[in-house]
Amino acid sequence: MHPSRRITIVDVARHAGVSTTAVSKVMRNAYGASPEMQTKVRAAIEELGYRPSAAARGLRGQTYTIGVMLPEMRNPFFADILDGVTEHLGGTDYQVLMAACCNDEKGEVRITEAMMDRSMDGIILIAPISSRRHLQKVARAVPTVVVGRHGHSPDYDTVTDDDFAGAGLVVDHLVGLGHRRIAHIEHAEKDPVRLKEMPNALRADGYRYAMQSHGLGDYIDIASTTYTQQGGYLGAQQLLARAQRPTAIFAGADIVAMGVLDALTEAGLSAPEDISVAGYDDTMFAAFGPISLTTVDQAGHQMGVNAVRLLLDRIGSRGRPTAQIKLSPTLITRRTTAPIR
């Protein structure tokens, strides 16, 4: 015998004195195996340390693999979502595998195709920026749940936060503190579809709408950059250079707020003394004592849990109509926002 050939279902079957069909049934808890058969087979599996080959399985049935695509690794909000995913998947036979795609459309396509090639049983896409066409294509091939992107599709379920309302919470809070000159830093977006579907666009809309509702339409001031620390830094620099400086900055994401704080520090200013700053996501950054950022909790953990729930459901019955789950955000008030002086 070879140094250590992998144990296959055939070895188990022979060892237990049954057919491979029987072993397969036991492995999958499928119908048609008597209790005695089950124990006999399980014993053999245990004894030989058998583990089924996902490759072979994938050729006929399931691979017991769920793929999760992340836009990037450094935004801790995604870790929150992932916690929810893995927690809810912990008890099952499914294994989660992730891939990060560097926030770029080519990368997204590459990753989703890689996941389809690997015949994953289900895919969770987090804040994908790909064209709708591509998303549909993926979803038609593999059960898919899209997290953090609005829009209704007959092919995939969605889990989102009510970003429009969340932005309103922040503006309300700042207005309540007496601010009027409230600026916003957004992730630039031009594509008409994404303008309707991406959280960043909806937050910007929510900001505009809330400002207008408060009669502050004239003070609307948006810096267009990206949802990264670098983007926050650059956006803040733009805003600080205005003839009339804002008294509060609503950054579209915590990571953006980090960049804002960075720029403030560099300019010799600080929050909330000189300028109030708020973020979005309630990541560990925000909770960090020395920062203590006012932000919006969009319950990443819950989003993850819901995504898995929908996904498993869809894997079970691919035909069912799609669902859209929208979670309500809550404002977390901390120390970077204060009454205007």
Place this chain on the structure above:
Amino acid sequence: MHPSRRITIVDVARHAGVSTTAVSKVMRNAYGASPEMQTKVRAAIEELGYRPSAAARGLRGQTYTIGVMLPEMRNPFFADILDGVTEHLGGTDYQVLMAACCNDEKGEVRITEAMMDRSMDGIILIAPISSRRHLQKVARAVPTVVVGRHGHSPDYDTVTDDDFAGAGLVVDHLVGLGHRRIAHIEHAEKDPVRLKEMPNALRADGYRYAMQSHGLGDYIDIASTTYTQQGGYLGAQQLLARAQRPTAIFAGADIVAMGVLDALTEAGLSAPEDISVAGYDDTMFAAFGPISLTTVDQAGHQMGVNAVRLLLDRIGSRGRPTAQIKLSPTLITRRTTAPIR
């Protein structure tokens, strides 16, 4: 024809009027396909949008998949390593898939086995805590590179930072600033093997050695917790409760230093005015302006690049003797450390 059966190699072969063998050869750039054959086949592939099934491939040959195991998602240092990995793998046909295992041995075993089950072509383990026995078992089944864990094995290559020296850099720096009462927060470790192999243990050793070299053996003071923000918080609380408070705290990782700063803030203290604080890893946290943490750069990006290099090499020739790459750390001086007053 079915709604949309997946295109297979047979379809391509028929469409191009050649054998499946030929198509397979072209896909793999294998020997034995004339230029005309290549163009003919490539055209058919293009036209039909063929993508090979990884499951079927895995049954015979390679899956073109590299697995990366991370201890957790929230420590941005791992993102640095991953950048190096994906960057160096970008040009190849390989796809990276990650899994995070919550810093627990059971989870590690589950993930490594999942990766073996899925017949990945290679595995990169980042700071694994599993028993040596398990690592060997994995490495004997699949080409493996271990990152961030010292120790020599005949079965896997390693890429590490010179943690012992890195700790020395920090102590030297603090001593140079006049500090004598320098405390350390370590990740608790009891297992004798891991005490020799894990970076956290080596950093603690390096700390002790450097203190003694400076004649400060009597001031050695270690709080044993974990390499998490929570661990840093608890460790700092312990240290602040000492009859004689340290004047400087060397946290074993940036994320730990975050917890320390958190605890200081809570206690109404700040760095470096009251206590100097240093970390390790030079993550984005540390570079963040308002924090500006003195730390040690262990070149995560380079570690990732080297890991991939070794891995691809080993996939190419599984027999070659194993290599151990050790990178030299450098001190990054920022604003959380200052001369003692």
Place this chain on the structure above:
DNA sequence: TGTGACGTGAGTAACGTTTTCCACTATGTT
């Protein structure tokens, strides 16, 4: 004019599962 050697292509047997049958027995039911 053999005779290797090489280049080119195809046929076919794996690879390790799952799935779709089918056969057989025991147990009720008319």
Place this chain on the structure above:
DNA sequence: AACATAGTGGAAAACGTTACTCACGTCACA
């Protein structure tokens, strides 16, 4: 006694690739 029914278990055909082997020319060289 004949007949449906449910419960068990197995045989064999997929699934989509790659690796191995062989056949057929062509060419160079003795």
